[in-house]
Amino acid sequence: MSRRMKLDLSIILQKATEIADEQGLDQLSIGLLAEKLEVRPPSLYNHLDGLHELKQKLAIQGVKKLHEYMLQAAVGRSSDDAIRAISKAYLQLVREHPGLYDASTRFPDANDKELQQAQESVVQLVLQVLDAYHLQEEIAIHMVRGLRSILHGFSSIEQIGGFGMPLDINKSFSILINTFIEGIHAVMDNEDKYMQMNEAGE
Amino acid sequence: MSRRMKLDLSIILQKATEIADEQGLDQLSIGLLAEKLEVRPPSLYNHLDGLHELKQKLAIQGVKKLHEYMLQAAVGRSSDDAIRAISKAYLQLVREHPGLYDASTRFPDANDKELQQAQESVVQLVLQVLDAYHLQEEIAIHMVRGLRSILHGFSSIEQIGGFGMPLDINKSFSILINTFIEGIHAVMDNEDKYMQMNEAGE
DNA sequence: TTGCGAAAACTAATCGTATTAGTTAAAATA
DNA sequence: TATTTTAACTAATACGATTAGTTTTCGCAA
Structure with a gap:
C-alpha cells in the first residue's frame, strides 16, 4: 500500500473540524491533526500555510x-x-x-x-x-x-x-x-x- | 542597587492585567510579562504556578x-x-x-x-x-x-x-x-x- | 514501457515559549 | 554576626510551529 492516497485540503479541513468540535478549538494543533491524518506535521504545509490559515x-x-x-x-x-x-x-x-x-x-x-x-x-x-x-x-x-x-x-x-x-x-x-x-x-x-x-x- | 526590590503577586497581576487589556489576552505570555517586570521568566514561578494559574x-x-x-x-x-x-x-x-x-x-x-x-x-x-x-x-x-x-x-x-x-x-x-x-x-x-x-x- | 517533472511526502534542523532543576545572592531573623 | 529563608538567576528540557532540503511517488509524454 502506497503512502500516497489521501490528504487534500477538504480532508484536512474535515478532520480539523472534527477535532475542533470534539476537543475544542484550542486543542487543534498541527501535531494532533497530522497524527489523526497519519502524516508527519510538515506534510500539512503542502496544503496550507499554517495553523492560522487553517x-x-x-x-x-x-x-x-x-x-x-x-x-x-x-x-x-x-x-x-x-x-x-x-x-x-x-x-x-x-x-x-x-x-x-x-x-x-x-x-x-x-x-x-x-x-x-x-x-x-x-x-x-x-x-x-x-x-x-x-x-x-x-x-x-x-x-x-x-x-x-x-x-x-x-x-x-x-x-x-x-x-x-x-x-x-x-x-x-x-x-x-x-x-x-x-x-x-x-x-x-x-x-x-x-x-x-x-x-x-x- | 539591589536586584531585590519589587515583585509580589499583586504587582505581577497588575502588570499582567495591563498587558491583557492593552495587547489582548493572547499576547500575555510569561516571557513578555517577565520582560515588562525586568525579570527573567523563571523568576515568576516563585510567585505563581504558571501561565494557566495566572x-x-x-x-x-x-x-x-x-x-x-x-x-x-x-x-x-x-x-x-x-x-x-x-x-x-x-x-x-x-x-x-x-x-x-x-x-x-x-x-x-x-x-x-x-x-x-x-x-x-x-x-x-x-x-x-x-x-x-x-x-x-x-x-x-x-x-x-x-x-x-x-x-x-x-x-x-x-x-x-x-x-x-x-x-x-x-x-x-x-x-x-x-x-x-x-x-x-x-x-x-x-x-x-x-x-x-x-x-x-x- | 520507460523516464521526466511536478506534487507531496519525508527527515532534520530552527525557533519561540513554557517549564523544571539546580545554584546563588539577598533579606529577614535569631 | 550567623543562619535560614526567599526569590532571584543560569542552564537545560520539552513541545509546538515552522522552514530547509531531500526523497519518493504519481501522472504523463516520448
Missing part, C-alpha cells in the same frame, strides 16, 4: 454553515415564527459544531474577504426576516445587532458551561427569544420615541 | 471587577433604571478591561471555588434588581440568563469588531436593552403563558 478557513466554514442552518430554518416562515426558527437554528449550529463556531468568533483575520461576505449574508438574512415588521431601516439594523448579541451571548455562555443553576436551558432560551420578540412589538408601536433616543437611552 | 487569577479579578461596576451602578436605582444602569456598567467594564473580561470568559478551570463565588455574586445582584418586577422565581432566573446573554453577546461582538456597519453602537445597545425591558413588561403581564411554554417556545 483556523481562518474553519472560521469561514463556520459562518457559512451558520447561514445554511438559518436559511433552512427561515424558509416558509415569517415574523415571530421566523425569528424563533432562525434563533433555534443558530443555537443548534453552535451545539453541533462548537469548535467551528468558536473559530468563527475568534478569527485571526477579520479583514478576510470571504469571511466578511459570509457574515454579511447572515446579516442580510436576518434583515429579510425583520422586514415583516416594517421597521425603519435604521431601527431594523439595530435589531439585527440585538438579535445577534442575544444569540451569540446565549450560545457562548452555554458552551463554556456558564449557566450554573439547574434550570432548563432550552426554556431559558425560548423565554429570551420571546421576550425579545415582545420587545420588538413594543418598539414597533413607539418607533419615534426610540429614534430620538439619546445615548443615555432615556 | 489567567485563572485574571479571570477571577475580572468577574470581581464586573461585580463592583454593576454594584456601583445599581445603588439608588430600581427596576427599568437599574437594568439600564447595570447594563451600561457591564459594557463599560468590558470596554475598559477587555483583557480581564476576556479572561473571565475563557478561564482554564471552571470549577474554581473563588471564581464560582464571584460569578454567583453577579447573578445575585441581577436577581435583586429584578425583584422589583415581582416575577415568579423561576422566570426571574430565566431573565437573569437572558440579560447576561445580551450583555455578554453585545460586549464580545463589539470587542472583536463584529459590528460592521457604520451605525452608532451605543444606540444599538440602548435599543437592545430597552427592547428587552419592554419584553420583560410584556412577559410580566402574561407570566402564566410563559410558565407553561414548551421547549418549542410556542
Whole structure:
C-alpha cells in the first residue's frame, strides 16, 4: 500500500473540524491533526500555510454553515415564527459544531474577504426576516445587532458551561427569544420615541 | 542597587492585567510579562504556578471587577433604571478591561471555588434588581440568563469588531436593552403563558 | 514501457515559549 | 554576626510551529 492516497485540503479541513468540535478549538494543533491524518506535521504545509490559515478557513466554514442552518430554518416562515426558527437554528449550529463556531468568533483575520461576505449574508438574512415588521431601516439594523448579541451571548455562555443553576436551558432560551420578540412589538408601536433616543437611552 | 526590590503577586497581576487589556489576552505570555517586570521568566514561578494559574487569577479579578461596576451602578436605582444602569456598567467594564473580561470568559478551570463565588455574586445582584418586577422565581432566573446573554453577546461582538456597519453602537445597545425591558413588561403581564411554554417556545 | 517533472511526502534542523532543576545572592531573623 | 529563608538567576528540557532540503511517488509524454 502506497503512502500516497489521501490528504487534500477538504480532508484536512474535515478532520480539523472534527477535532475542533470534539476537543475544542484550542486543542487543534498541527501535531494532533497530522497524527489523526497519519502524516508527519510538515506534510500539512503542502496544503496550507499554517495553523492560522487553517483556523481562518474553519472560521469561514463556520459562518457559512451558520447561514445554511438559518436559511433552512427561515424558509416558509415569517415574523415571530421566523425569528424563533432562525434563533433555534443558530443555537443548534453552535451545539453541533462548537469548535467551528468558536473559530468563527475568534478569527485571526477579520479583514478576510470571504469571511466578511459570509457574515454579511447572515446579516442580510436576518434583515429579510425583520422586514415583516416594517421597521425603519435604521431601527431594523439595530435589531439585527440585538438579535445577534442575544444569540451569540446565549450560545457562548452555554458552551463554556456558564449557566450554573439547574434550570432548563432550552426554556431559558425560548423565554429570551420571546421576550425579545415582545420587545420588538413594543418598539414597533413607539418607533419615534426610540429614534430620538439619546445615548443615555432615556 | 539591589536586584531585590519589587515583585509580589499583586504587582505581577497588575502588570499582567495591563498587558491583557492593552495587547489582548493572547499576547500575555510569561516571557513578555517577565520582560515588562525586568525579570527573567523563571523568576515568576516563585510567585505563581504558571501561565494557566495566572489567567485563572485574571479571570477571577475580572468577574470581581464586573461585580463592583454593576454594584456601583445599581445603588439608588430600581427596576427599568437599574437594568439600564447595570447594563451600561457591564459594557463599560468590558470596554475598559477587555483583557480581564476576556479572561473571565475563557478561564482554564471552571470549577474554581473563588471564581464560582464571584460569578454567583453577579447573578445575585441581577436577581435583586429584578425583584422589583415581582416575577415568579423561576422566570426571574430565566431573565437573569437572558440579560447576561445580551450583555455578554453585545460586549464580545463589539470587542472583536463584529459590528460592521457604520451605525452608532451605543444606540444599538440602548435599543437592545430597552427592547428587552419592554419584553420583560410584556412577559410580566402574561407570566402564566410563559410558565407553561414548551421547549418549542410556542 | 520507460523516464521526466511536478506534487507531496519525508527527515532534520530552527525557533519561540513554557517549564523544571539546580545554584546563588539577598533579606529577614535569631 | 550567623543562619535560614526567599526569590532571584543560569542552564537545560520539552513541545509546538515552522522552514530547509531531500526523497519518493504519481501522472504523463516520448
